[in-house]
Amino acid sequence: AQSVTQLDSQVPVFEEAPVELRCNYSSSVSVYLFWYVQYPNQGLQLLLKYLSGSTLVKGINGFEAEFNKSQTSFHLRKPSVHISDTAEYFCAVSPLSGNTGKLIFGQGTTLQVKP
Amino acid sequence: DVKVTQSSRYLVKRTGEKVFLECVQDMDHENMFWYRQDPGLGLRLIYFSYDVKMKEKGDIPEGYSVSREKKERFSLILESASTNQTSMYLCASIAGGSPGGELFFGEGSRLTVL
Secondary structure, three states: OOOEEOOOOOOEEEOOOEEEOEEEEEEEOOEEEEEEOOOOOOOOEEEEEEOOOOOOEHHHOOOOEEEEEOOOOOEEEOOOOOOOHHHHEEEEEOOOOOOOOOOOOOOOOOEEEEE | OOOOOEOOOEEOOOOOOOOEEEEEEOOOEEEEEEEEOOOOEEEEEEEEEEEOOOOOOOOOOOOOEEEEEEEEEEEEEEOOOOOHHHHEEEEEEEEOOOOOOOOOEEEOOEEEOO
């Protein structure tokens, strides 16, 4: 079985400051790793994903994440945030084999960007 | 533009009513999912389907059922709504055979049960 823990429920940050949203996971098998974003009153959309290869992955809107296998983490970062980044962010994992699209999500982190 | 459409964005129902939440995707995806989203709990899988007339229970299926009569449509049914089913419901789809692929979500249906 897999589980995902997002270590911060809310992260307030000022505009143009850097931000890191933390995600740890637990799994007895190898997994794919994802970050999804949910803007207010919208569904979720894919921000980035790690499947294999380079542990640093880049996504949309200037976000990036680093996969750390030894620490079972997949933290999301952005060097300079904008007001428009205010949203809820979800970390998720999926086993390499098995049912396609059956993701296990973390609890979510609300990023609040202040002017 | 690919799309997952949930028919109702906001619903208010009374305890004991039967509730239908409809979801349609136009991407010819084989796999469809219903998630429930609650503050502090993230998304929890209710039911999923990998083919027409096929369904499998997720992590929290109690109190729910589903129907998939056509490939593009996946319905969530609350046979007798209860107040603890007040929540945001999200439908999603993905092409079959793509475990690392992108899950496409609808905009959600916010259900309030009084």
